[in-house]
Amino acid sequence: MPNASAKPNIVVDSPLSDSLRRMLSERCELLPWSATEQGTHESVTGIYTFGHPHLDGSMMDHFPELKVISNFGVGVDHINVADAISRDIPVGNTPGVLDGATADMAFALLMAAGRKVVAGDRYARSREFTVYDPGYMLGREIHSQTLGIIGLGRIGYQIARRAIGFDMRVMYHNRHRHENAEQQIGVQYATFDELLQQSDYVVISVPLNDETRGMIDAIALNQMKSTAILINIGRGPLVDTEAITTALQQKRIYAAALDVTDPEPLPRDHPLLALDNVTLTPHLGSATEQTRHRMAELSIENLMCGLTDKALIHEVTP
Ligand code: 8YV
Numbered sequence: 190m191p192n193a194s195a196k197p198n199i200v201v202d203s204p205l206s207d208s209l210r211r212m213l214s215e216r217c218e219l220l221p222w223s224a225t226e227q228g229t230h231e232s233v234t235g236i237y238t239f240g241h242p243h244l245d246g247s248m249m250d251h252f253p254e255l256k257v258i259s260n261f262g263v264g265v266d267h268i269n270v271a272d273a274i275s276r277d278i279p280v281g282n283t284p285g286v287l288d289g290a291t292a293d294m295a296f297a298l299l300m301a302a303g304r305k306v307v308a309g310d311r312y313a314r315s316r317e318f319t320v321y322d323p324g325y326m327l328g329r330e331i332h333s334q335t336l337g338i339i340g341l342g343r344i345g346y347q348i349a350r351r352a353i354g355f356d357m358r359v360m361y362h363n364r365h366r367h368e369n370a371e372q373q374i375g376v377q378y379a380t381f382d383e384l385l386q387q388s389d390y391v392v393i394s395v396p397l398n399d400e401t402r403g404m405i406d407a408i409a410l411n412q413m414k415s416t417a418i419l420i421n422i423g424r425g426p427l428v429d430t431e432a433i434t435t436a437l438q439q440k441r442i443y444a445a446a447l448d449v450t451d452p453e454p455l456p457r458d459h460p461l462l463a464l465d466n467v468t469l470t471p472h473l474g475s476a477t478e479q480t481r482h483r484m485a486e487l488s489i490e491n492l493m494c495g496l497t498d499k500a501l502i503h504e505v506t507p
Contacts, residue, residue: 197496199235200225200252202242209261209485213237216493225251235259235496237488238268246272257495261488262475263287265505266397266424274507281491281501284343286483287475292347294474295392295422298446299336302418302468303390304328329389329416329443332356337379337388339404340395340423341367348392348422349376360384385412390420397424407432410441418444422474425451434461448474 199217213219220233222242233252238244238260246269249255258273259281273280301307305328312318312326336352338345341361349359353374360379361367370376381404385391391413395401405419405428413419419442421428430451436442438460446468450461453472461467475484491501 197234198232199237200233201237202239205239235492241267243267245269259488259492261484270505279501280505282505283484283487286487287480288343288347290477290480291344291474295348296351298420299390302444302446303331307468334389337384337391339393345394390418392420393423393427395423402426403429410436413442416443420446422448425449425453437464437466
């Protein structure tokens with residue numbers, strides 16, 4: 190006779206943050222990923238993904254009673270959603286709650302790269318800084334420049350709003366036109382090529398899938414202005430690593446700011462890490478205490494809905 194009051198068993202990847210482990214443990218028994226990769230586990234009814242573990246049908250098939258997969262985060266490129274759908278397992282994610290934080294981070298990177306914030310910090314701390322010189326460390330203007338946003342989804346829209354506040358001209362490229370956004374905040378639709386050719390800053394903010402993988406390759410980079418700055422806030426494989434490394438080495442573009450890389454992290458001896466015209470952050474897009482808490486709450490709500498046979502708050506559609 191099953192114990193009705195027992196907590197459901199779910200599989201989690203590790204390491205979870207302490208607060209998330211506490212929140213999940215109040216509701217579920219947590220089983221480590223590594224302990225469940227072999228054999229069949231009838232007691233497991235949920236999978237919770239935190240740090241982008243690869244999850245496909247072969248893993249799902251270890252759990253014949255699986256009811257739900259819940260992802261901490263909006264991007265689900267590490268999950269084979271088609272495999273889940275073909276097994277009638279809903280996949281939950283956390284759109285909406287991280288838009289503001291991720292757009293803030295895109296703007297932080299844009300400004301850091303344009304105005305040499307990181308190099309300036311290093312110099313201001315160094316022994317070499319002994320006298321102020323109006324001729325050093327000149328960056329690129331931000332206000333009055335053209336920002337091209339590839340992907341005007343929820344996050345892209347928030348980036349556009351910030352850019353308008355900075356008196357930038359904003360172009361966007363997207364699969365579908367957003368006439369509402371065009372009217373409400375004055376963004377202009379552009380083809381992919383027009384956007385690359387005309388932008389002073391290019392921000393890439395699209396999900397990673399077969400259509401978008403490698404979209405910023407050598408051909409795309411060659412279309413950009415030599416004074417342009419590329420910002421990647423989406424996923425590393427949207428940008429061809431070899432192509433961006435060469436473009437920065439040859440100063441084909443002015444700079445890049447990458448919150449994500451391919452692979453992530455890059456090998457510690459990768460040539461990109463030696464360049465001073467790239468600003469790098471370790472996938473911090475949504476990394477604020479407040480946003481991560483909202484992501485935890487929403488992903489746990491999705492999980493609990495699935496475990497109790499209810500519709501998820503946010504279910505990924507193919
Ligand atoms: C998350 C992200 O923090 O939501 C996403 O798609 O890339 C991040 O902001 C991440 O998914 C959690 O590991």
